[in-house]
Amino acid sequence: MYEDKTLVCRECGNEFIFTAGEQEFFSERGLINEPRRCPVCRRMRRRDERGKKGFFEVVCAGCGEVTRVPFEPKPERAVYCSDCYLKRRRAGE
Numbered sequence: 001m002y003e004d005k006t007l008v009c010r011e012c013g014n015e016f017i018f019t020a021g022e023q024e025f026f027s028e029r030g031l032i033n034e035p036r037r038c039p040v041c042r043r044m045r046r047r048d049e050r051g052k053k054g055f056f057e058v059v060c061a062g063c064g065e066v067t068r069v070p071f072e073p074k075p076e077r078a079v080y081c082s083d084c085y086l087k088r089r090r091a092g093e
Contacts, residue, residue, distance in 0.1 A: 009038035
C-alpha cells in the first residue's frame with residue numbers, strides 16, 4: 001500500500017527517504033503531514049528545543065542532595081534525584 005518516497009529537507013536541503021514503514025506509522029497515529037525535515041535535522045531541532053527549556057535546581061526528597069531537573073517542580077510534589085527515583089521505581093512506589 002505504501003511506497004518509499006524521496007523528500008527534500010527544508011532545513012538542510014538534502015534528500016531523505018520517507019519509508020513505507022514510516023508512512024504507515026504516521027497514518028496509524030493520524031498524522032496527515034509528511035515530515036519536512038530529515039531525521040538528522042529533526043534530532044538536532046529536538047536537542048536544541050530541550051536546551052532552551054533549561055533546568056531547575058531542587059533538593060531531592062529522598063537523600064537531600066541538590067539536583068537538577070528539566071521541569072519546573074511543583075511545591076506540593078516530591079522531587080527525587082535520578083538515583084532515588086530509580087530506587088523508588090524498582091521498589092514499586
